[in-house]
Amino acid sequence: MENSRRHFLKSTCALVAGVSVYPLSRDQANADTGIRINNLKYAMLHDETKCIGCNACVEACREVNHVPEGVTRLSIEQSGPYGKYPNQYYHFSRHSCQHCEDAPCVNVCPTGAAFIDKENGIVSVNADKCVGCQYCILACPYDVRFINPVTKAADKCDFCRETNLKQDKQPACVEACPTKALVFGNLKDPESELVMLLKANPTQRTKLDLGTRPKLFRITAKQGEIIL
Amino acid sequence: MNALHFDSLVWHWPIAIYLFLAGVSAGAMFFAVLLKHVCLKEQAYRSGFVQAACIVAAVSVLAGLGILVLDLTKPWDFWKILVFYNPTSVMSMGVLILLIYQVFMYAWIAVVFRKPIEEWCQPRFPIVCKITTMLAKYEAGITGLLIIFSVSLGAYTGFLLSAQPRFPMLNNPVLPLLFLASGLSSGAAASLLGGVLLKGSPNGQEVRFIHRVEIPLILGEIFLIFTFFMGLVLSGGQSKVAALNAIGEGFWGLIFWFGIMGLGLSAPLAMNLFMNATSKRKFSYVAGTACLSLLGVIMLRNFVLYTGQMVVS
Numbered sequence: 001m002e003n004s005r006r007h008f009l010k011s012t013c014a015l016v017a018g019v020s021v022y023p024l025s026r027d028q029a030n031a032d033t034g035i036r037i038n039n040l041k042y043a044m045l046h047d048e049t050k051c052i053g054c055n056a057c058v059e060a061c062r063e064v065n066h067v068p069e070g071v072t073r074l075s076i077e078q079s080g081p082y083g084k085y086p087n088q089y090y091h092f093s094r095h096s097c098q099h100c101e102d103a104p105c106v107n108v109c110p111t112g113a114a115f116i117d118k119e120n121g122i123v124s125v126n127a128d129k130c131v132g133c134q135y136c137i138l139a140c141p142y143d144v145r146f147i148n149p150v151t152k153a154a155d156k157c158d159f160c161r162e163t164n165l166k167q168d169k170q171p172a173c174v175e176a177c178p179t180k181a182l183v184f185g186n187l188k189d190p191e192s193e194l195v196m197l198l199k200a201n202p203t204q205r206t207k208l209d210l211g212t213r214p215k216l217f218r219i220t221a222k223q224g225e226i227i228l
Numbered sequence: 229m230n231a232l233h234f235d236s237l238v239w240h241w242p243i244a245i246y247l248f249l250a251g252v253s254a255g256a257m258f259f260a261v262l263l264k265h266v267c268l269k270e271q272a273y274r275s276g277f278v279q280a281a282c283i284v285a286a287v288s289v290l291a292g293l294g295i296l297v298l299d300l301t302k303p304w305d306f307w308k309i310l311v312f313y314n315p316t317s318v319m320s321m322g323v324l325i326l327l328i329y330q331v332f333m334y335a336w337i338a339v340v341f342r343k344p345i346e347e348w349c350q351p352r353f354p355i356v357c358k359i360t361t362m363l364a365k366y367e368a369g370i371t372g373l374l375i376i377f378s379v380s381l382g383a384y385t386g387f388l389l390s391a392q393p394r395f396p397m398l399n400n401p402v403l404p405l406l407f408l409a410s411g412l413s414s415g416a417a418a419s420l421l422g423g424v425l426l427k428g429s430p431n432g433q434e435v436r437f438i439h440r441v442e443i444p445l446i447l448g449e450i451f452l453i454f455t456f457f458m459g460l461v462l463s464g465g466q467s468k469v470a471a472l473n474a475i476g477e478g479f480w481g482l483i484f485w486f487g488i489m490g491l492g493l494s495a496p497l498a499m500n501l502f503m504n505a506t507s508k509r510k511f512s513y514v515a516g517t518a519c520l521s522l523l524g525v526i527m528l529r530n531f532v533l534y535t536g537q538m539v540v541s
């Protein structure tokens with residue numbers, strides 16, 4: 001009796017441990033096989049040296065994707081001014097979803113409402129499945145998710161997956177940019193403008209140490225200040 | 229920075245209360261099982277402390293779930309959490325654990341209170357007696373699984389916060405252990421408080437047993453808190469910034485040093501040692517100590533949740 005109970009406890013513990021670790025390991029293994037199946041993987045580049053901070057991208061996004069007032073899918077963060085008058089300049093950097101390859105928002109979502117489109121690598125939200133637990137907002141290291149006040153679901157940039165992309169157009173922000181500071185394209189297509197630019201320029205992605213493998217690249221402008 | 233409202237704050241106090249209630253439930257069930265197996269055996273159902281533990285466990289887990297649901301932006305869609313599962317999501321797995329835990333909790337309660345239940349149901353609903361008899365056959369299995377699931381539930385409350393890369397203070401491997409330990413001690417405290425309120429003797433063997441277990445548990449908690457912050461400081465970078473921000477000056481530093489370390493841990497530890505040494509156990513001592521422990525755990529949950537969200541990696 002004593003023996004069988006101990007055996008039972010041991011095997012249950014092993015089972016519980018196995019069940020809880022298995023999905024995590026499987027997910028890692030899938031991450032790379034997924035890439036080989038198709039040859040579409042969208043990404044974006046923001047050339048901060050070209051950006052003039054006009055916010056046309058923000059307004060275009062709001063219009064095309066019907067983003068309510070008070071929230072936004074992207075913003076242009078301004079810092080500065082740097083330098084001495086009359087040679088002053090500002091820094092602009094794009095703040096929006098990075099479409100992480102290993103996306104924390106997708107990993108934590110209890111219902112699978114936050115998901116990666118396997119066809120093209122876009123991270124998106126299925127508003128119907130979302131219950132509004134805000135776990136994804138907590139988990140996103142780039143602080144780009146918000147609750148849409150109309151749908152009450154989590155929302156964020158989806159590279160215009162539901163709007164412009166369906167009509168074979170470029171994302172709204174890219175179309176609207178007067179200086180061509182935004183470039184959208186397919187990382188799998190070596191001929192694309194995006195890949196050419198990424199190969200020819202030193203680019204940055206933020207918080208790489210978190211292992212999120214983001215797909216928003218930036219060509220940074222000169223620093224203007226020293227931060228240690 | 230305002231201590232209660234700041235930009236990076238996503239989850240507010242209702243989540244802390246939810247984590248607290250889930251921990252209390254897991255801890256109360258854990259101690260109810262221990263009390264039955266170590267001290268009371270078949271007489272467990274007569275003990276005010278076991279009764280209190282069962283009531284506390286059942287009520288707090290439901291209240292916790294209720295708070296979780298109300299805190300959603302779409303409370304009416306909560307059933308989707310039960311229908312759609314995501315194996316990589318700690319929240320999804322936690323809800324699963326919570327549900328299975330409740331099944332074993334009710335099964336165990338039915339087995340332990342078999343006698344009164346059968347006496348009451350025999351003339352009215354004989355079918356119930358068949359169920360309890362059947363459950364009683366599997367008592368060992370039910371008890372084992374209940375222990376496993378209550379420990380999982382206690383640890384889950386920590387994993388929920390640690391399973392994300394954004395906040396370095398929360399993304400900490402010690403957090404689940406710390407929340408498990410404090411959840412167990414809050415469960416013990418709630419059972420003691422409920423037990424003396426239900427006219428259990430403050431000098432009964434149950435109280436003596438729980439107090440004996442509580443002393444090493446509190447020492448363990450202090451050690452885990454030390455490891456938690458030591459680990460953060462030694463990791464350097466934003467982890468260090470987060471740790472020093474949390475336990476330094478200001479509102480939350482005060483809560484940590486006076487509320488959690490002082491009232492929530494040191495005071496109950498001293499009271500437990502005193503009561504063990506002198507064998508003086510009065511209603512007021514037992515109830516007061518339990519209240520301090522519970523208060524300490526509520527503060528710990530809020531402290532970790534809020535200060536954890538202050539510094540981004």
Ligand code: SF4
Pocket residue numbers: 096097098099100103104105106123139140141142143144145156212
């Ligand atoms: S940036 Fe945030 S919202 Fe976008 S994919 Fe990464 S984790 Fe998800």
Ligand code: SF4
Pocket residue numbers: 108109110111112113114125129130131132133134135136137153154
């Ligand atoms: S808020 Fe919605 S999308 Fe985000 S984790 Fe919760 S259910 Fe998923």
Ligand code: SF4
Pocket residue numbers: 050051052053054055056057058076092173176177178179180181182
């Ligand atoms: S539209 Fe182009 S130039 Fe204007 S803010 Fe956006 S990225 Fe910068």
